[in-house]
Amino acid sequence: MNPLESGLSAVLDPVTLLCLMIGLLVGTLVGVFPGITGSMAVALAAGFTLTLEPVQGLAVLLSIYVGANYGDRIPAILVNTPGTPAAIATTFDGYPMAKQGKAGLALVVSALASTVGILVSMVVFIIAAQPVAKLALNFGPPEMFALVVFGLTIMISISSKSIVKGVLAGAVGLTLGTIGRDPITGDQRFTFGLNDLSGGLDFIAVIIGLFGIAELFDQLLTHREQKTKPISSLGRWWPTKKEYKEMGKPMALSTGVGIVVGIVPAAGGDIAGLIGWDRARAVSKNKDKFGKGSIEGITAADGASSATLGGSLITTMALGIPGDSVMAVMIGSMIIWGLQPGPQLFTNNPDLVVSIAAIMIVATVVSLGISLVRMRGMVKLMDLPNYYIWSAILIFCVVGTYTVTNNMYTVIVMLISGVIGLVMKRTGFPAGPVVLGLLLGPLAEANLRRALLIDGPTIFFTQPISAVMLALAAVAILVPIIAKVRAARRGTVDPGSLEDRLADRTQREAAESKSER
Amino acid sequence: MTPSSSTTSGREGEVDAGGERPTTAPRWPEITIALTAVALTGSVLLLANAIELRLELPGLTPRSWPTFLGALGLGLSLILLVTALVKAPRPNTDNEATTRPGWIKLLLAVAATIAFIVVWPLTAFVVAAPVFVSAVTAIGGGRGIRALIIYPVVMTGALYAMFNLLLRVPL
Numbered sequence: 001m002n003p004l005e006s007g008l009s010a011v012l013d014p015v016t017l018l019c020l021m022i023g024l025l026v027g028t029l030v031g032v033f034p035g036i037t038g039s040m041a042v043a044l045a046a047g048f049t050l051t052l053e054p055v056q057g058l059a060v061l062l063s064i065y066v067g068a069n070y071g072d073r074i075p076a077i078l079v080n081t082p083g084t085p086a087a088i089a090t091t092f093d094g095y096p097m098a099k100q101g102k103a104g105l106a107l108v109v110s111a112l113a114s115t116v117g118i119l120v121s122m123v124v125f126i127i128a129a130q131p132v133a134k135l136a137l138n139f140g141p142p143e144m145f146a147l148v149v150f151g152l153t154i155m156i157s158i159s160s161k162s163i164v165k166g167v168l169a170g171a172v173g174l175t176l177g178t179i180g181r182d183p184i185t186g187d188q189r190f191t192f193g194l195n196d197l198s199g200g201l202d203f204i205a206v207i208i209g210l211f212g213i214a215e216l217f218d219q220l221l222t223h224r225e226q227k228t229k230p231i232s233s234l235g236r237w238w239p240t241k242k243e244y245k246e247m248g249k250p251m252a253l254s255t256g257v258g259i260v261v262g263i264v265p266a267a268g269g270d271i272a273g274l275i276g277w278d279r280a281r282a283v284s285k286n287k288d289k290f291g292k293g294s295i296e297g298i299t300a301a302d303g304a305s306s307a308t309l310g311g312s313l314i315t316t317m318a319l320g321i322p323g324d325s326v327m328a329v330m331i332g333s334m335i336i337w338g339l340q341p342g343p344q345l346f347t348n349n350p351d352l353v354v355s356i357a358a359i360m361i362v363a364t365v366v367s368l369g370i371s372l373v374r375m376r377g378m379v380k381l382m383d384l385p386n387y388y389i390w391s392a393i394l395i396f397c398v399v400g401t402y403t404v405t406n407n408m409y410t411v412i413v414m415l416i417s418g419v420i421g422l423v424m425k426r427t428g429f430p431a432g433p434v435v436l437g438l439l440l441g442p443l444a445e446a447n448l449r450r451a452l453l454i455d456g457p458t459i460f461f462t463q464p465i466s467a468v469m470l471a472l473a474a475v476a477i478l479v480p481i482i483a484k485v486r487a488a489r490r491g492t493v494d495p496g497s498l499e500d501r502l503a504d505r506t507q508r509e510a511a512e513s514k515s516e517r
Numbered sequence: 518m519t520p521s522s523s524t525t526s527g528r529e530g531e532v533d534a535g536g537e538r539p540t541t542a543p544r545w546p547e548i549t550i551a552l553t554a555v556a557l558t559g560s561v562l563l564l565a566n567a568i569e570l571r572l573e574l575p576g577l578t579p580r581s582w583p584t585f586l587g588a589l590g591l592g593l594s595l596i597l598l599v600t601a602l603v604k605a606p607r608p609n610t611d612n613e614a615t616t617r618p619g620w621i622k623l624l625l626a627v628a629a630t631i632a633f634i635v636v637w638p639l640t641a642f643v644v645a646a647p648v649f650v651s652a653v654t655a656i657g658g659g660r661g662i663r664a665l666i667i668y669p670v671v672m673t674g675a676l677y678a679m680f681n682l683l684l685r686v687p688l
């Protein structure tokens with residue numbers, strides 16, 4: 001069998017399809033409950049999927065990724081609360097549409113835009129991933145080291161309000177990655193004589209702690225009873241011909257935006273949705289309708305945020321650098337299965353790459369079907385009390401982590417990571433760079449040492465690819481610093497992270513649009 | 518989400534009786550964070566220098582990368598400390614304000630998890646898990662037979678069936 005046949009037949013296996021359906025169901029539920037993010041769900045599911053075959057496990061994880069991308073639009077439209085950060089921009093026009101009695105239409109437009117966004121981005125993945133991987137196959141140690149530095153700095157510049165805290169978080173992640181045996185000499189580092197530490201910190205335990213437990217603890221700490229009744233009058237479902245026509249231009253624009261944002265390491269659907277909405281508004285003839293229940297607005301927001309999925313997969317699978325936080329978790333699981341995402345994956349496991357693309361496409365089509373079935377049951381689920389969700393998350397975190405090694409030590413690592421993650425969250429240290437540092441630290445160190453041993457320090461600046469990536473990394477760090485200095489000189493408010501700035505600006509503009517009525 | 522008026526506290530970061538966020542921020546939290554970071558990264562630097570090498574190799578040794586990271590972390594922590602001492606602090610608007618019941622829930626949830634980690638190996642999953650789920654549900658505010666008995670038993674049964682029967686992972 002050639003890789004195409006082999007990859008497709010693995011996906012069409014009944015067990016894989018069952019895994020895909022379970023993942024979609026879980027992902028949609030995750031999206032529906034505000035506060036549970038896709039990365040949290042994938043981190044949790046990672047513990048459960050490690051005993052499965054890689055394709056079956058990937059079917060669960062990828063379909064959670066896709067399902068959450070559909071489910072999170074439901075609360076965004078019906079209660080004005082995004083199910084995950086990727087649906088922030090959906091609220092701008094989705095909720096006003098729902099208030100106008102067009103909730104059903106908003107849900108269908110959102111589902112159609114998401115489907116087109118994902119499918120087009122998957123076409124780009126299928127076309128572009130292999131050439132990118134081929135190019136990356138030529139990367140030597142200096143380029144690989146520069147790539148890791150680039151990925152880390154982009155994540156820091158995007159997610160951190162304070163660059164110093166972001167870089168410090170990245171350094172902590174890289175330091176955690178040094179725990180255990182040295183990758184070249186086998187010397188013990190930071191193990192304190194403990195046998196459990198000689199293999200390094202368990203990645204899955206740390207990410208479940210940082211993304212799952214920390215988020216849960218934060219919810220416990222800050223929860224207040226709030227009851228926003230979901231809008232129950234859904235109205236008509238299907239767009240008219242004119243409305244389909246209106247969707248065309250923002251769809252094309254936002255899909256392009258989403259794919260590009262998705263390719264940028266660490267940038268996800270939240271940023272893409274905000275940029276997509278903003279750009280579609282800028283070029284629209286009906287600017288004044290944006291923020292008041294515009295079909296163009298919801299199309300742009302959801303098309304862009306969904307199109308990041310394919311772009312993110314390109315960066316993750318072809319380069320081995322996570323395209324977003326969900327992909328960081330995915331890389332961790334793949335490493336445990338003995339698969340190293342990156343250019344070698346296309347040479348060593350081409351059938352798996354085919355399977356990944358097929359899983360994404362099948363999951364998207366099935367999700368569209370689920371979305372178009374009138375999901376009154378899903379809407380009712382939003383009334384489920386939080387204590388059920390909290391206790392379920394906690395037991396899933398503990399049991400899922402335990403099953404990774406069948407050792408209580410791993411659970412202790414997870415709990416400590418969760419408490420540290422909570423402290424980080426409350427004190428302004430982003431968790432993303434820690435995870436990325438832990439994940440890519442050994443790769444960075446090994447390539448740095450090889451490059452210095454073979455060619456000396458000048459090699460990083462004489463090789464064009466590594467020089468460009470290191471220069472871009474420096475720009476990624478310097479630009480926010482310069483913006484802060486300028487803001488301080490002007491006496492204006494600290495601009496914050498890219499996410500904060502985009503969210504602030506677009507939310508302000510959406511609110512201004514509404515008040516102009 | 519907006520803070521409600523359900524809690525009262527004068528502590529930093531918690532909402533006041535009127536549900537308003539504090540307008541001024543004290544200096545001590547950032548100084549404490551910076552001092553902790555200095556202590557931790559300083560320890561990393563010291564421990565990195567103490568890594569035992571079995572053989573000396575040319576180029577970077579197993580000590581070099583952790584030492585660099587420790588030094589980088591210490592440098593950044595000192596910048597944080599200087600900034601915390603010199604710059605006027607701003608109120609934290611990124612996080613939702615904590616509540617006193619929230620702190621109690623959090624501490625109880627951590628205690629319940631630690632107890633579960635200790636008790637599970639001593640008893641059996643099917644014994645410890647329903648008690649744990651029931652305790653966490655109660656901590657979260659769940660009351661009644663459905664929340665505290667039926668739900669924990671069903672959840673434990675589902676997990677047990679999934680791992681022991683489907684995934685063949687003994688709990």
